[in-house]
Amino acid sequence: MTLTTEQFNKFVENYVSLIMEGMDSESIEMMVYDLLVKEYKTYTEEEIVGEIKELYSDELAADLMEGNW
Numbered sequence: 001m002t003l004t005t006e007q008f009n010k011f012v013e014n015y016v017s018l019i020m021e022g023m024d025s026e027s028i029e030m031m032v033y034d035l036l037v038k039e040y041k042t043y044t045e046e047e048i049v050g051e052i053k054e055l056y057s058d059e060l061a062a063d064l065m066e067g068n069w
Contacts, residue, residue, distance in 0.1 A: 049061050049065075052064065
């Protein structure tokens, strides 16, 4: 069976909903953590620092780089 792009997107959304319904909050938290780590490992240092400064502050970016979190 070949799905259209719209059908495939809905298929993926349905599958994700099924997975999440079977997870407790601790499992969801762990999954979010793992997905964020995986995503941020694709960023450059400059991209991550820029995002932290934009969303939070220069001070927080410096603290995180020094391991003060």
